[in-house]
Amino acid sequence: MDKVLLTRWFWWLLLLPLIFIGTRVFQVVWYDPSALGPDPAQSLVDLFGTTALWFLCAVLFVTPLQALIRARWLLRQRRALGVACFGYALMHWLSYAGLLLEWQWQNLGQDLLNRPYIIVGFLAGLMLLVLAGTSNNVSVRALGRRWRILHRLVYPAALLVLIHMFWVARSDYTEVALYSAVVLLLLLHRWRHQTKSS
Amino acid sequence: MKAPVGSKLTERDVTPEAIYLNRRQYLKASAVGAAALMAPALKASEAAPSVDPAPLWLQSQNKQASSSPFSTTEKLTPYEYVTGYNNFYEFGTGKDDPEKKGQDFKPHPWQVTVSGLAEGTGTFDLEDLLKGLAVEERIYRLRCVEAWSMVIPWLGVPMAALLKRLKPLSSARYVAFETVYRPEEMPGQGSFFAAIDYPYVEGLRMDEAMHPLTLMATGVYGRSLPNQNGAPLRLVVPWKYGFKSIKSIRKITFTDRQPQTTWEKANAREYGFYANVNPAVDHPRWSQAEERRLPSTLFASNRVPTLPFNGYADAVAGLYQGMDLTKYY
Ligand code: HEM
Numbered sequence: 275m276d277k278v279l280l281t282r283w284f285w286w287l288l289l290l291p292l293i294f295i296g297t298r299v300f301q302v303v304w305y306d307p308s309a310l311g312p313d314p315a316q317s318l319v320d321l322f323g324t325t326a327l328w329f330l331c332a333v334l335f336v337t338p339l340q341a342l343i344r345a346r347w348l349l350r351q352r353r354a355l356g357v358a359c360f361g362y363a364l365m366h367w368l369s370y371a372g373l374l375l376e377w378q379w380q381n382l383g384q385d386l387l388n389r390p391y392i393i394v395g396f397l398a399g400l401m402l403l404v405l406a407g408t409s410n411n412v413s414v415r416a417l418g419r420r421w422r423i424l425h426r427l428v429y430p431a432a433l434l435v436l437i438h439m440f441w442v443a444r445s446d447y448t449e450v451a452l453y454s455a456v457v458l459l460l461l462l463h464r465w466r467h468q469t470k471s472s
Numbered sequence: 473m474k475a476p477v478g479s480k481l482t483e484r485d486v487t488p489e490a491i492y493l494n495r496r497q498y499l500k501a502s503a504v505g506a507a508a509l510m511a512p513a514l515k516a517s518e519a520a521p522s523v524d525p526a527p528l529w530l531q532s533q534n535k536q537a538s539s540s541p542f543s544t545t546e547k548l549t550p551y552e553y554v555t556g557y558n559n560f561y562e563f564g565t566g567k568d569d570p571e572k573k574g575q576d577f578k579p580h581p582w583q584v585t586v587s588g589l590a591e592g593t594g595t596f597d598l599e600d601l602l603k604g605l606a607v608e609e610r611i612y613r614l615r616c617v618e619a620w621s622m623v624i625p626w627l628g629v630p631m632a633a634l635l636k637r638l639k640p641l642s643s644a645r646y647v648a649f650e651t652v653y654r655p656e657e658m659p660g661q662g663s664f665f666a667a668i669d670y671p672y673v674e675g676l677r678m679d680e681a682m683h684p685l686t687l688m689a690t691g692v693y694g695r696s697l698p699n700q701n702g703a704p705l706r707l708v709v710p711w712k713y714g715f716k717s718i719k720s721i722r723k724i725t726f727t728d729r730q731p732q733t734t735w736e737k738a739n740a741r742e743y744g745f746y747a748n749v750n751p752a753v754d755h756p757r758w759s760q761a762e763e764r765r766l767p768s769t770l771f772a773s774n775r776v777p778t779l780p781f782n783g784y785a786d787a788v789a790g791l792y793q794g795m796d797l798t799k800y801y
Contacts, residue, residue, distance in 0.1 A: 302770055311567070312553040312767035313620060376773060381759060388756055444739075444757070445561040447665035 288358040291325040315373035322366035329359035334460040353409040360406035391441030398434035518550040526696030534691040543611035549622035562658040570700035577657045579703035588726035591639035605629040612710035615782045619758040627691030632682040648675040648731035650723035668738045674718035675731035711781040713747045744801040749782035
């Protein structure tokens with residue numbers, strides 16, 4: 275397929291969840307307050323959080339998939355996937371801070387003290403911020419070899435997100451277990467790959 | 473005092489239909505661009521559907537419900553949300569799982585086994601257990617520990633009336649309840665990664681159970697309980713967090729020792745035996761100072777301060793006189 279076409283198609287893929295969620299928000303605001311259920315703010319937090327997690331898994335999946343199907347264009351899209359992950363995590367955080375917390379920062383202090391899963395999520399979010407901030411050609415060139423080392427931050431970030439989710443779950447761990455299995459398999463693959471090549 | 477519930481419900485029925493029709497017209501007018509792409513949206517219907525799958529004896533007992541001075545006059549949470557957004561982990565962890573995955577559950581015929589320190593022990597058909605007890609409509613606030621709340625028109629019999637019929641001995645100081653265990657009908661119960669033990673168990677101190685506010689619910693919104701809300705029989709204790717109000721009750725046991733409860737077993741630091749709604753006792757996951765009264769909207773969250781004992785302090789605070797409620801949370 276045409277390279278440009280592929281890239282375009284790929285960009286739409288990144289935006290698809292945003293279009294889906296955005297449509298719902300549009301519905302809620304304009305004519306159907308029930309489109310996101312009785313607790314739309316909580317729904318948005320969950321939808322954006324889950325989407326960010328999907329993209330995080332997708333980022334980790336690129337290297338093994340690339341090795342398998344030898345699609346170099348995929349490798350070039352990895353940064354876009356990572357930035358999308360950060361974008362959705364940012365929306366997740368904005369929904370939490372703006373819609374659930376309603377910018378009442380005095381409550382945030384209490385939330386942070388009492389609810390460590392928020393600190394863990396926040397740390398993961400900061401790592402993603404650093405990664406997204408250096409996902410441009412200027413940074414890649416400026417950092418050189420250190421760029422690759424820096425971007426290994428994605429692994430601790432993924433682990434923190436899993437802890438974050440584990441802490442949120444309270445009656446059943448099936449979902450966390452599934453995501454953990456996926457992430458751990460990808461980490462394992464990465465680690466074996468690394469030890470072989472270095 | 474006998475105001476048939478049905479008349480009230482038709483009143484609620486009329487308004488929403490008008491709103492619904494308006495929305496339809498609006499939809500037609502704006503069916504352009506993005507709107508055309510969208511999946512058909514659910515409209516929150518406010519009243520219960522007219523079909524009630526419960527056996528006739530239960531339907532008719534529920535239909536004769538009288539209103540109660542204990543009811544609040546606050547705005548009701550629409551039927552669709554009361555029955556489509558709740559926690560019933562036996563059916564899954566999502567808020568819509570109970571409705572989606574609860575439809576294979578068979579609440580009839582139903583039996584309740586009564587055991588322990590009472591004269592009236594044995595296994596009873598639900599019909600016999602409830603026979604002759606007057607059903608009331610009780611509109612109560614329900615406060616979930618997750619910091620959201622609803623206003624729900626329950627139908628049910630005062631727990632005291634039911635328990636008296638079972639003749640507890642004077643040595644009975646607590647009453648324990650157990651949910652039915654049917655992993656083949658309740659997918660959550662069979663989950664390999666479940667973080668709580670099934671069957672779900674709960675308990676009350678005898679004086680709490682006998683308190684006039686405590687209800688054994690048999691219906692909601694003028695009809696018998698849907699599966700997802702704990703058919704055919706569930707507890708409602710309005711001054712405690714929602715998880716105390718155990719659903720689909722299969723066993724009642726009178727004991728002289730404080731029974732263990734499911735959430736206490738799973739995480740004693742977060743969930744206590746009493747679980748009284750208390751804005752002053754924070755929970756490690758959710759601040760309990762305020763609650764979002766559902767339905768909430770996106771940019772105005774309908775946040776209201778949480779009241780001690782969920783606003784029922786005048787009636788129940790006396791039960792806990794002299795107790796340190798930060799210790800017995
Ligand atoms: C930046 C700071 C963050 C904050 C303040 C935050 C806050 C939250 C909150 C309040 C919840 C909902 C808890 C509940 O349902 O009761 C949540 C759930 C979740 N978060 Fe975060 N989070 C953060 C970062 C992240 C990041 C970076 C990711 C992933 C890349 C993430 C993924 C998730 C997921 C997957 C859930 C579970 C959603 C569900 O229940 O369906 N979070 N987070």
